[in-house]
Amino acid sequence: MIASVLPTYSRAPLTFVKGEGSWLIEADGRRFLDLGAGIAVNALGHAHPALVEVLSTQAETLWHVSNLYNIPQQQALADQLVEHSFADTVFFTNSGTESCELAVKMARKYWFEKGQPEKVEILTFEGSFHGRSSAGIAAAGSEKMTKGFGPILGGFTSLPWGDLDAVTAAIGPQTAAIMVEPVQGEGGIRPMADVDLKALRQIADENDLLLILDEVQCGVGRTGKLFAHEWAGITPDIMMVAKGIGGGFPLGAVLAREEAASGMTAGTHGSTYGGNPLACAVGGKVIEIVSDPEFLDAVRAKSGLLRQKLEGLIADNPEVFEEVRGTGLMLGLKCKATNMDVVNAGYAHEVITVPAADNVIRLLPPLTITEAEIDAAITLLDAAAKSLS
Numbered sequence: 219m220i221a222s223v224l225p226t227y228s229r230a231p232l233t234f235v236k237g238e239g240s241w242l243i244e245a246d247g248r249r250f251l252d253l254g255a256g257i258a259v260n261a262l263g264h265a266h267p268a269l270v271e272v273l274s275t276q277a278e279t280l281w282h283v284s285n286l287y288n289i290p291q292q293q294a295l296a297d298q299l300v301e302h303s304f305a306d307t308v309f310f311t312n313s314g315t316e317s318c319e320l321a322v323k324m325a326r327k328y329w330f331e332k333g334q335p336e337k338v339e340i341l342t343f344e345g346s347f348h349g350r351s352s353a354g355i356a357a358a359g360s361e362k363m364t365k366g367f368g369p370i371l372g373g374f375t376s377l378p379w380g381d382l383d384a385v386t387a388a389i390g391p392q393t394a395a396i397m398v399e400p401v402q403g404e405g406g407i408r409p410m411a412d413v414d415l416k417a418l419r420q421i422a423d424e425n426d427l428l429l430i431l432d433e434v435q436c437g438v439g440r441t442g443k444l445f446a447h448e449w450a451g452i453t454p455d456i457m458m459v460a461k462g463i464g465g466g467f468p469l470g471a472v473l474a475r476e477e478a479a480s481g482m483t484a485g486t487h488g489s490t491y492g493g494n495p496l497a498c499a500v501g502g503k504v505i506e507i508v509s510d511p512e513f514l515d516a517v518r519a520k521s522g523l524l525r526q527k528l529e530g531l532i533a534d535n536p537e538v539f540e541e542v543r544g545t546g547l548m549l550g551l552k553c554k555a556t557n558m559d560v561v562n563a564g565y566a567h568e569v570i571t572v573p574a575a576d577n578v579i580r581l582l583p584p585l586t587i588t589e590a591e592i593d594a595a596i597t598l599l600d601a602a603a604k605s606l607s
């Protein structure tokens with residue numbers, strides 16, 4: 219008999235019943251150090267007092283109103299995002315894949331309204347992850363995600379990761395946009411080099427294409443800047459955000475320049491829940507905290523410390539780990555052992571990591587992780603690694 223929850227996930231035999239900062243408490247009482255943060259979602263850790271306060275206050279006031287009416291919390295969060303980014307305008311969603319849907323629609327509608335309806339094709343990269351909707355799986359393009367689900371949404375071309383010559387060669391009169399994660403998450407923590415991101419911006423400009431960045435995983439302070447593209451000194455035309463922005467409350471957003479968003483007039487898109495008062499109240503507090511330059515300085519400092527200690531961990535466990543890669547608190551350990559064995563050994567030693575493609579384990583701790591917790595992380599990961607050799 220089928221499980222009452224549709225069995226699409228292979229779950230670890232763990233049941234967390236409470237969270238405190240960087241720690242998750244299992245039903246049996248064990249305390250796990252959370253280096254996964256719900257896959258880069260719990261940006262401020264678990265039960266952050268400021269988020270609990272803002273959510274409880276909003277819950278006592280008003281949960282939901284339709285987008286038929288003004289939503290002050292949504293307006294305030296949009297203003298914050300516009301102030302702190304390249305964007306002129308923001309649409310709120312509930313997830314990363316919904317942000318992908320709108321990014322694709324927005325890019326195509328832009329060219330349609332410009333009188334170039336043939337420009338529908340979006341260039342993407344192998345190893346990408348853009349969510350599980352029909353547009354998301356088409357954008358990722360891999361057989362693993364698309365097989366068996368009927369006709370794949372057309373108009374996407376997947377190119378080798380970081381191959382700029384392939385990008386140039388693929389551009390034609392039908393090309394509308396380039397879509398890329400500045401740091402691939404699911405793909406195995408693969409950062410695109412700053413020079414390559416700059417080059418993509420230039421290629422987009424020279425060929426009259428929109429540049430869409432998927433910062434669902436790497437955005438909202440994860441890399442030590444509010445948004446990852448800031449490291450390369452470029453700006454996109456359209457950007458997808460989700461995960462960290464809600465700190466654990468479902469929230470996503472599409473940020474855009476005015477020109478790129480110009481096709482999206484009244485009636486062209488919508489969402490029942492998107493930009494809900496509860497979500498936006500929490501998102502506003504997350505952005506207020508994470509956009510503080512001192513908070514981002516601290517993320518960079520902790521990143522440096524964690525990286526350096528991970529180098530030591532690799533040196534001490536050369537048969538388990540190969541290299542550390544990534545940026546900020548979005549780090550990957552490329553494994554020599556099977557990555558899932560390392561993740562499971564971590565569970566046995568009460569430390570949570572997240573597997574990714576390319577035999578990598580991801581370390582995506584809360585951005586609020588302390589130096590003492592970084593020390594604890596290394597001790598626990600070392601014990602986990604030693605148990606494998």
Ligand SMILES: *Cc1c(COP(=O)(O)O)cnc(C)c1O
Pocket residue numbers: 312313314315316318347348349350399403404432433434435436460461
């Ligand atoms: C997680 C993720 C998505 C999809 O987000 P959902 O909220 O699961 O729909 C899209 N893009 C990237 C880069 C992601 O990491």
